[in-house]
Amino acid sequence: MRRILMIALIALFMTACAEAEDVGPVGIAIHGGAGTMDPEDMDEEREAEYHAALEEALEAGHEVLADGGESLDAVQAAIRVLEDEPLFNAGRGSVFTSDGENELDAALMDGRDLNAGAVAGVRKIRNPIDLTRLIMDESPHVLFSGAGAERFAENFEDELEFVDPEFFHTDHRWEQLQEAQREEAEQGGEFRSERNPGSEHALGTVGAVALDAEGNLAAGTSTGGMTNKRFGRIGDVPILGSGTYANNETAALSATGHGEYIMRAVTLHDISSVMMYGEKSLEEAADYVVNEKLVDMGGNAGVIAIDGEGNITMPFNTSGMYRGSIDVDGNVKTAIFAE
Ligand code: ASP
Numbered sequence: 001m002r003r004i005l006m007i008a009l010i011a012l013f014m015t016a017c018a019e020a021e022d023v024g025p026v027g028i029a030i031h032g033g034a035g036t037m038d039p040e041d042m043d044e045e046r047e048a049e050y051h052a053a054l055e056e057a058l059e060a061g062h063e064v065l066a067d068g069g070e071s072l073d074a075v076q077a078a079i080r081v082l083e084d085e086p087l088f089n090a091g092r093g094s095v096f097t098s099d100g101e102n103e104l105d106a107a108l109m110d111g112r113d114l115n116a117g118a119v120a121g122v123r124k125i126r127n128p129i130d131l132t133r134l135i136m137d138e139s140p141h142v143l144f145s146g147a148g149a150e151r152f153a154e155n156f157e158d159e160l161e162f163v164d165p166e167f168f169h170t171d172h173r174w175e176q177l178q179e180a181q182r183e184e185a186e187q188g189g190e191f192r193s194e195r196n197p198g199s200e201h202a203l204g205t206v207g208a209v210a211l212d213a214e215g216n217l218a219a220g221t222s223t224g225g226m227t228n229k230r231f232g233r234i235g236d237v238p239i240l241g242s243g244t245y246a247n248n249e250t251a252a253l254s255a256t257g258h259g260e261y262i263m264r265a266v267t268l269h270d271i272s273s274v275m276m277y278g279e280k281s282l283e284e285a286a287d288y289v290v291n292e293k294l295v296d297m298g299g300n301a302g303v304i305a306i307d308g309e310g311n312i313t314m315p316f317n318t319s320g321m322y323r324g325s326i327d328v329d330g331n332v333k334t335a336i337f338a339e
Pocket of ligand 1: 033034204205223224225226234235236237243255256257258259260262
């Protein structure tokens with residue numbers, strides 16, 4: 001509670017300064033994954049842990065914006081906190097592949113010029129979001145995968161933390177893999193293309209979107225993917241326009257949910273296009289794509305988004321999504337279930 005109050009005060013102060021100095025408003029939104037969630041399954045203590053982790057990430061990102069920093073840096077700062085928090089399926093808390101490995105995907109995009117960096121299937125980088133920034137800033141390429149991504153990363157040993165793949169082993173994710181594989185065996189060992197909508201262990205991904213005082217938008221997303229995913233599977237997160245997208249002309253967006261559907265629907269670029277060509281507001285466009293188009297396809301998903309005026313929307317078609325925001329007026333909000 002005290003932390004929320006502190007963040008709100010800083011945000012209010014920021015708003016007052018912005019008005020005085022005539023700099024633009026700032027805002028940030030984050031998510032920690034969408035999926036099937038039942039309030040009955042979560043005790044108060046656990047719920048409080050999620051809220052505290054979301055607040056910490058919001059605070060890290062908002063502090064950058066409050067200091068006049070860039071939205072890209074704010075997104076990176078917020079995601080770094082979420083990647084280090086084992087509660088979420090990204091970085092430290094990543095889920096396991098069917099082979100019992102952790103293969104991490106991430107992306108970062110700059111709304112100013114559509115510049116971007118992305119990685120798929122990395123196993124030794126503690127904070128994949130930091131690697132995406134280096135790919136964006138220091139390479140002529142956009143997307144690196146696996147061993148090549150780690151080879152590129154070796155050029156930046158001072159900026160990145162390398163870890164043993166064992167670093168990503170957490171007992172609760174290991175147990176989720178065992179459970180998923182038991183379920184699969186019960187269904188005749190068949191390699192299911194559908195994610196079981198009722199299964200909590202499939203949950204995951206973290207993301208952040210921000211608007212800075214210069215009016216620039218940025219988006220980032222990071223994930224361990226889906227529990228029991230097959231070796232080498234790459235999800236929507238590093239595919240620009242699917243799980244991560246930012247464009248100053250429309251919005252900054254980050255998705256979570258069943259990656260195969262999010263990719264096939266090119267979800268975030270679609271939302272941006274509905275805004276640009278359909279002349280819809282961010283809220284209308286995101287609601288249409290998440291709650292109509294994806295629902296018709298059968299894709300479970302959630303999206304967080306912010307536009308150039310600081311409007312924030314966070315639609316999801318699942319029963320919950322870990323999420324939070326600090327809007328342009330300094331209102332701080334964290335939530336888990338549908339309201
Ligand atoms: N979208 C992620 C993926 O498919 C997983 C998730 O957000 O739950 O890799």
